[in-house]
Amino acid sequence: MDLLKAIVQIVYIAICIVLTVIVLKQEGKTAGLSGALTGATETYWNKNKGRSKEGWLAKTTMLLAAGFIVLSVVLNLNW
Template sequence: MGVLRIVLQIIFVVICIALTVLVLMQEGKSAGLGAISGAAETYWGKNKGRSMEGKLVKITKYLAIGFMALAIILNLNVF
């Protein structure tokens, strides 16, 4: 069981580093005054899920879920 805990801790550290890098790579959410008038509804705004920014957001969500799950598992003291 000790080996499994060490492997999970290594995966946890890798997820922490990847999550930090991904959050720093993302653009800010401040759209300025253009969002008030509806200028954000451009082609790029509608297809944001297919862009690199959209992929970064999806990967960040999955890594955050993995981070929380591993944090709970490692805190159970079962291993």
């Protein structure tokens, strides 16, 4: 049981590190705000954001955050 807990802790630490790096790589939301104020909300970039690097980073962030929450609960159980 101790080996399983150690493996889960290693995966948890890896997720924490990767999640931190991915969040720091993302652009801020202020770029979208200035575009909304100037009226340039419908651009090619905004329409195809899901296929871009930013879209991939956003999806990966959500998946890693879900894994972080699940592993936090699992590690908090009394085994």
